[in-house]
Amino acid sequence: MTVFIIRRLSQSLVVMLVMSFLVFSGVNLVGDPTEIFLNDEATEEERQQTIRAMGLDKPWYIQYAKFLGNAVQGDLGKSFVYSESSLGIIAERMPATFELALAALVLAVIFGIPLGVFAGLKPEAGFSKAVMAGSILGFSLPTFWVGLMFIMVFAVMLGWLPSTGRGETASLFGIQVSFLTLDGLQHLFLPALNLALFKISLVIRLARAGTREVVHQDYIKFARAKGLTTRRVIFVHLMKNIMIPVVTVLGLEFGGLIAFSVVTETVFAWPGMGKLIIDSIQTLDRPVIVAYLMIIVLVFVVINLIVDVLYSILDPRVRLQDVKA
Amino acid sequence: MSEAIESSGPAPAAGSVGVETPFRRFVSDFFESKVASMAAVVLGLIVFIAIFAPFISPQDPYDLAQVSILDAKLEPGTKSMDGWTFWLGTDGAGRDLLSAMFYGLRISLGVGVMSGIVAMCIGAAIGLAAAYFGGRVDTLIMRIVDIQLSFPAILVALILLALLGKGVDKIVIALIIVQWAYYARTVRGSALVERNKEYIEAATCLALGHNRIVFRHMLPNCLPPLIVVGTIQTAHAISLEATLSFLGVGLPISEPSLGLLIANGFDYMLSGKYWISFFPGVALLITIVSINLVGDQLRDVLNPRLQR
Numbered sequence: 001m002t003v004f005i006i007r008r009l010s011q012s013l014v015v016m017l018v019m020s021f022l023v024f025s026g027v028n029l030v031g032d033p034t035e036i037f038l039n040d041e042a043t044e045e046e047r048q049q050t051i052r053a054m055g056l057d058k059p060w061y062i063q064y065a066k067f068l069g070n071a072v073q074g075d076l077g078k079s080f081v082y083s084e085s086s087l088g089i090i091a092e093r094m095p096a097t098f099e100l101a102l103a104a105l106v107l108a109v110i111f112g113i114p115l116g117v118f119a120g121l122k123p124e125a126g127f128s129k130a131v132m133a134g135s136i137l138g139f140s141l142p143t144f145w146v147g148l149m150f151i152m153v154f155a156v157m158l159g160w161l162p163s164t165g166r167g168e169t170a171s172l173f174g175i176q177v178s179f180l181t182l183d184g185l186q187h188l189f190l191p192a193l194n195l196a197l198f199k200i201s202l203v204i205r206l207a208r209a210g211t212r213e214v215v216h217q218d219y220i221k222f223a224r225a226k227g228l229t230t231r232r233v234i235f236v237h238l239m240k241n242i243m244i245p246v247v248t249v250l251g252l253e254f255g256g257l258i259a260f261s262v263v264t265e266t267v268f269a270w271p272g273m274g275k276l277i278i279d280s281i282q283t284l285d286r287p288v289i290v291a292y293l294m295i296i297v298l299v300f301v302v303i304n305l306i307v308d309v310l311y312s313i314l315d316p317r318v319r320l321q322d323v324k325a
Numbered sequence: 326m327s328e329a330i331e332s333s334g335p336a337p338a339a340g341s342v343g344v345e346t347p348f349r350r351f352v353s354d355f356f357e358s359k360v361a362s363m364a365a366v367v368l369g370l371i372v373f374i375a376i377f378a379p380f381i382s383p384q385d386p387y388d389l390a391q392v393s394i395l396d397a398k399l400e401p402g403t404k405s406m407d408g409w410t411f412w413l414g415t416d417g418a419g420r421d422l423l424s425a426m427f428y429g430l431r432i433s434l435g436v437g438v439m440s441g442i443v444a445m446c447i448g449a450a451i452g453l454a455a456a457y458f459g460g461r462v463d464t465l466i467m468r469i470v471d472i473q474l475s476f477p478a479i480l481v482a483l484i485l486l487a488l489l490g491k492g493v494d495k496i497v498i499a500l501i502i503v504q505w506a507y508y509a510r511t512v513r514g515s516a517l518v519e520r521n522k523e524y525i526e527a528a529t530c531l532a533l534g535h536n537r538i539v540f541r542h543m544l545p546n547c548l549p550p551l552i553v554v555g556t557i558q559t560a561h562a563i564s565l566e567a568t569l570s571f572l573g574v575g576l577p578i579s580e581p582s583l584g585l586l587i588a589n590g591f592d593y594m595l596s597g598k599y600w601i602s603f604f605p606g607v608a609l610l611i612t613i614v615s616i617n618l619v620g621d622q623l624r625d626v627l628n629p630r631l632q633r
Binding site for chain 1: 587606
């Protein structure tokens with residue numbers, strides 16, 4: 001286990017390094033960020049001054065070395081737009097994104113597992129067929145359009161739920177969260193459901209496939225033969241065994257949720273990291289783009305590690321040493 | 326079996342005349358499923374609309390002489406100043422929404438299919454090379470594929486477009502870079518199986534060149550899974566392009582795909598004018614669903630392990 005974690009960590013480090021180089025050199029090729037800060041009448045001298053102030057006059061490898069040195073110390077450069085630490089700006093918006101992604105994950109489990117298990121237990125029932133058809137739809141529906149339709153129906157036509165922002169937030173361990181206030185919960189529900197839609201379909205499919213496979217196993221037959229109630233067989237014997245693929249995939253998909261929150265946050269004006277990156281791309285705010293990417297890579301590396309460890313706890317047959325990283 | 330085919334109606338290969346070629350068998354297998362047949366018909370219609378949009382649209386939505394701002398934001402079914410009907414209403418600039426959607430479909434489908442084909446060619450070539458040469462080449466290529474696939478497509482595309490800027494060519498490039506890895510992995514998987522078969526050994530013994538063996542002998546046998554992945558990926562590409570255009574990092578305003586039409590409608594939605602976003606979204610949804618259904622059926626038909 002320790003060996004595995006050490007090996008994985010060193011591998012992750014290489015990935016981070018390669019990504020930092022790719023991202024940095026990629027972003028370095030983009031247009032000319034000085035244009036944003038200078039008006040058309042700026043003299044050549046002013047231009048040079050700005051370039052020097054931003055450190056853009058040095059060769060790229062010096063810029064990169066400096067960037068890397070600073071990054072290790074947790075300094076990913078100052079935002080051109082906000083004139084603050086880009087890492088700080090992202091950290092400020094991170095809780096909103098994580099809250100949204102976690103809420104979506106919870107919704108995916110709450111809706112997905114019961115529906116999937118039901119569809120797996122009674123595959124011929126009309127309701128099961130409807131659920132499966134719905135899950136195909138869930139895969140095909142473009143997230144942003146569903147978000148718009150949610151706003152249309154629930155905010156504009158029915159007026160039940162608000163459509164923009166986070167609402168009132170409460171402080172939890174010093175982090176501002178929405179789900180502790182009623183107003184915040186109302187604001188959270190639509191974006192979270194929108195983000196969760198794809199994952200709900202995924203969980204339904206996984207749970208259904210798992211159920212159909214597990215139901216015919218000997219230990220289920222044995223549990224029934226022992227005279228256990230159907231409820232106990234389903235909730236203890238069956239659930240435990242379908243959870244392995246569900247947990248793995250959901251863990252891996254958590255990164256996807258964070259990436260896809262870019263779309264949901266834009267639609268619902270949710271003040272998270274995703275909205276920030278879209279704004280930053282539009283203003284060519286390079287330090288923020290770079291910092292966002294590095295953080296996303298880090299998040300992915302950590303998620304993958306956690307999933308692998310969780311996997312081994314849930315399924316003792318898996319030996320971590322054998323898992324290919 | 327022949328009865329089942331005849332009862333399924335629109336199967337073109339229903340007649341049992343002639344020899345059973347692999348293609349005929351494929352066609353009759355494909356149309357066995359009613360849902361898939363319907364999806365294929367719908368998809369055919371969509372492709373037809375996309376290709377012939379200029380000839381079947383009631384209006385050329387980008388000809389300023391035909392568009393009147395006085396017709397802006399009309400509800401579906403209202404009559405225009407000239408007496409004909411806007412079946413799906415008009416958008417903020419007074420364009421007939423149905424016509425705008427036909428043109429949008431053309432762009433969405435064009436971008437999706439073009440990027441899909443190029444990505445398939447590049448991915449297939451790289452995947453074949455990885456499987457054929459093996460060893461270090463294989464390890465290196467597959468490591469790159471793994472790393473790329475560990476990041477969500479939308480994120481990679483978003484960053485690429487941030488670097489490249491807007492434009493049809495840019496978004497096609499971004500979609501190709503996002504997609505090639507899927508094709509490479511698929512082809513490598515089936516090529517690894519094919520590589521150890523006798524006919525490849527025979528070809529090697531005949532001292533045929535690498536290119537000939539890879540492209541004339543291995544590639545044709547790796548095609549079925551490639552076609553399946555290609556269909557599904559094209560649907561993904563269309564959806565991704567719409568999303569990116571909606572976010573304002575995809576196509577420029579001058580190339581209004583379905584995604585941009587939806588984005589334009591966003592501004593009017595809060596005042597209750599739902600149709601500007603709603604109908605293009607429905608068109609997008611129908612396109613994606615029908616491609617996915619056709620892809621699912623292709624997977625079942627082309628998979629030899631599921632041969633009935």
